[in-house]
Amino acid sequence: MRNVLKLTTLALLAGTMASPALAQDADCEIKIGVVMELTGPAGQYGQAGAKSVEMxxxxxxxxxxxxxxxxxxxxxxxxxxxxxxxxxxxQLVNVENVPVIIGGIISSVSIPILTSVTASAGVVQVSPASSSPTLTAMARDGKTNGYFFRTITSDALQGTAAAKYAIDQGLKKLAIIHVNNDFGVNMVNEFRTSFEALGGEITSETAYNERQPSYSAEVTAGMEGEPEALYLVSYPTDGSTIARAWISQGGPAKFLLNDGMNSSEFIEAVGAQYLNDAYGTSSGTVETESTEYFYANYGEISGGIEPSAPAADRSYDAGAIVGLAIAKAGSAESEAIRDAIREVLDPAGEPIYAGQEQFEKALALIEEGKPIKYEGVIGPVSFDEYGDITGPFRLWRIQEGEVTTVGEISAEEVSEIKGGL
Structure with missing residues (x-):
C-alpha cells in the first residue's frame, strides 16, 4: 500500500522522509498529524521520532x-x-481535520498543544517522549478529557531513579544546571526530593534559558560549593555548550545526565575524552520480538539515524498503537480511536509484535472480533486512567565515546523508594 508523507518543513527533511518505494494504489487514506521537534534544541529527537512513526x-x-x-x-x-x-x-485540527496528533517530543511542546488544541477539540494526542508530571496532573484534574496518552514514563519516577543511580555511583555532592521549562523544573524537583532523602547534597541549582550563545554565568554559579559532579538536565545542543563551559572553567569531569543526553551529537560536541565519568538514566525497555524487529530494520528507513536514538523506539510504538486503534475503531473518529487505544493493548488478547507480518495477523484478529495485545519495541505497555505507562529505567554510562547499558531499576523499586520518602 501507499504511504504518503505530506511535509511542510524543511526541504531536506521532506526529501529524506519520502517513501517512493511504497507506491501502490489505495482505496482511501486517513491522515494523521505529526508535530515533532525537527529543528531547534530537540531536533535530533524529533527527526528520529518522525522516521519511527513513518516506519x-x-x-x-x-x-x-x-x-x-x-x-x-x-x-x-x-x-x-x-x-x-x-x-x-x-492547522492540522481545524484545516486538515486530523483525528490524531502524534507529538510533541518534549513536554514544553506537548503541553501547549494539549491545553490549546487537542483537549478542547476532542482530538487524540499521543506523545512518544514527553515525561513531565504536569501531564499526569492535568489528566487527574480532568483537563485532558481522556484524549492524551504517552509512551514514556513520567519524570516523577525517573527523577527518583536518577537519584538512586547517582548515589550508587558515588555522586553524592552535586551541582544542578537545568533547562528552565516544565520538563527541567519538574525533573529537578523530583530528583532533589529523592537525592537528599538518600543522603545526597545539592551544592547549587541553576536554571538556564535555551539557545544562549554562552552559559559561562550559569556555570560559574554552578561551581559554588565545590561540587563533585554536575547533574545536567538539558538537550544535546545547549547541553554540549554547558558541558564544554563546565570543563573549560575547571569543573570536575563527572556528570549525571537525563535521558535526552544519550546522544552521539552531545558526545561528539563535548569530546569523548571528557565523558568517561558520565552517567545517565532513560525510560527502559523490556525486550520483545518487536524490539528485535525494530533494531534490525530501522536503518532501512531512518536515513542514518540509529535505532538507539532517544525517542526512536517509543515513537514506533506510538505510531503502531494509533494505527491498530484506528483498525479496531473501524473509523477515523477521534472518540472511537481514543476508546480503542486501550483495547489493542488488551491483557487477555493475542500477543502482536511489530512488523508487516504481525500486523497482518492483528488486522485479521480484529476483523474476526478477537482481542489483541500489542507488545511494543519498549515492551508490553498499558495505559492507566491518566494515559501514563509504567516500566523500568535503563541505567547507562558513557565510556570511550560509547553509551553502554550497565543496569536497570524496576518501576517497583522506584515506587518503593518514593513510598519511603
Missing part, C-alpha cells in the same frame, strides 16, 4: 491498512517551541 505506518499499510485505508502523515516542525507547535497543531 510503523509503512508496516501497517503493507499489512493491509487501518480500517481499509492507508495511514498518511502530515508532519509539522514545532522548531522546539510551544507557540510554533500550537500554530501547527491548530
Amino acid at each position: 510503523a505506518f509503512r508496516d501497517i499499510n503493507e499489512a493491509g491498512g487501518a480500517a481499509g485505508c492507508d495511514l498518511t502523515m502530515d508532519v509539522r516542525d514545532s522548531q522546539s517551541q510551544g507557540n510554533v507547535a500550537v500554530d501547527q497543531a491548530t
